[in-house]
Amino acid sequence: MIYIYIYIYILSGGSNLLINDQKEFENVIYMKDVDRNLKQIKDDLFYVGCSLKIQEVINGINELNYGGIEELYSLPALFGGIIYMNAGIGGKTTSSFTISDFIVRVKVLNKETKKIEWIKKEDCQFSHRKSMFHNDKYIILGAECKFKKQDIKKSKEIIQERLKFCKEKQEIGHGAFGTCFSTADSRLLKIVSKLKHKKGNIRFSSKNNNWFVNDGNGTFKDTMFLINKCIKLHKLFRKKIECEVKIWD
Ligand SMILES: Cc1cc2nc3c(=O)[nH]c(=O)nc-3n(C[C@H](O)[C@H](O)[C@H](O)COP(=O)(O)OP(=O)(O)OC[C@H]3O[C@@H](n4cnc5c(N)ncnc54)[C@H](O)[C@@H]3O)c2cc1C
The missing domain is CATH 3.90.78.10 (UDP-N-acetylenolpyruvoylglucosamine reductase, C-terminal domain)
Known part of the structure; x- marks a missing residue:
């Protein structure tokens, strides 16, 4: 039997990608509509689908008086891309939080077995802007997360402060992929x-x-x-x- 290996590219918000504009990429899956669920399972435990914009996730949990990830509001990203990159605020030594602080387990499609699996946070090998998902064996479909109980008023204040900070410190309105x-x-x-x-x-x-x-x-x-x-x-x-x-x- 002959196996032909086809590399599949996964595209979410595209905010951390530098793509060769002289090439064509045939096997790309755009994750925009794969899973748009946001469900409160019980108390602080939520299920978040990979296709939601991070702003939709933050607004959704804030309305139920939960939060903790408001500073990610400025990222033009989808939740799957946030998990893959272990997105967070601050640098390697100055990090105030990363998304892994909130993750309980991640739902994935194993590209090799074609089966859906749940991977516990402890096994995700999260580190600074990295995770085991960089081995590109999995497509992230969503995650169970535990968010902080937080008054919606406080959440809105944090979002406003973050957007003000970004306006001052980042060149908004130009093409960019964030920290290189x-x-x-x-x-x-x-x-x-x-x-x-x-x-x-x-x-x-x-x-x-x-x-x-x-x-x-x-x-x-x-x-x-x-x-x-x-x-x-x-x-x-x-x-x-x-x-x-x-x-x-
Ligand atoms: C203006 C701006 C500000 C930014 N600020 C920050 C910041 O403060 N903190 C920070 O951490 N980052 C920041 N970033 C970088 C970027 O937003 C993050 O890395 C984000 O997590 C990328 O998410 P995305 O949905 O855009 O992923 P993409 O750019 O689409 O993909 C990134 C990588 O993840 C893979 N991937 C995406 N989704 C999946 C999936 N569902 N399953 C498997 N693989 C997947 C892709 O194949 C690719 O390798 C910023 C970027 C910009 C443009």
């Missing part, structure tokens, strides 16, 4: 941003050297050029660097 490197030396990123600030219509953000901004019609190639400059300088100084953005090439 999950591990990098901030001094070296600063040096590259000074030496080579821009390639085509892609540039380092004026507010954060770990963000690239697309001023319009910026290309994959130009973004990779700047990313590779950062990687090369880190290699030269033997410093650790790791991409957070997922690259489809």
Whole structure:
């Protein structure tokens, strides 16, 4: 028997993806309508479908006076992508929370066995912007989560504060994929941003050297050029660097 291996790309909000604009990707599953359920199972225990926008999840639980994840309101992401990336607030050492703090177990489709499984949080290998789902063996369908009891008024205040913070600290209204490197030396990123600030219509953000901004019609190639400059300088100084953005090439 001959097996043909077909790699399946999974697309949720697309907010953490850098995709080669010169290539076509045939096997892509867009997760937008796969599971849009949000159910309160009992007290603080909820089931959250992978296809919900994070804002829909936050609004839904806030209305029932639960919360804890309001600061994720600014992410243009779906819940499945949030779990995969273990999205959170703050850096590696300054993190105030990640979604894994709220997860009990994750519902997945095993791509190999084609069976639905539940994976306990302890087995998900969550770490800074990582999870075992990076092995790409699973499609995340949803998760059971425990949220904090929280007055809706307080939740709304946290959301407003977060949006204000993002307006001040992030370049809103431009193409971006958030933080580019999950591990990098901030001094070296600063040096590259000074030496080579821009390639085509892609540039380092004026507010954060770990963000690239697309001023319009910026290309994959130009973004990779700047990313590779950062990687090369880190290699030269033997410093650790790791991409957070997922690259489809
Ligand atoms: C303006 C802006 C602000 C941001 N701020 C933050 C921040 O504060 N904190 C933070 O952590 N991140 C931030 N990000 C990055 C991004 O929003 C997160 O990484 C988010 O978790 C990605 O979710 P997504 O739905 O967009 O996933 P996508 O970008 O669509 O996918 C990301 C990866 O997950 C995989 N994937 C997605 N869904 C599934 C699924 N259901 N099953 C299996 N694999 C899947 C994809 O194949 C891909 O490899 C920001 C991005 C932007 C553009």
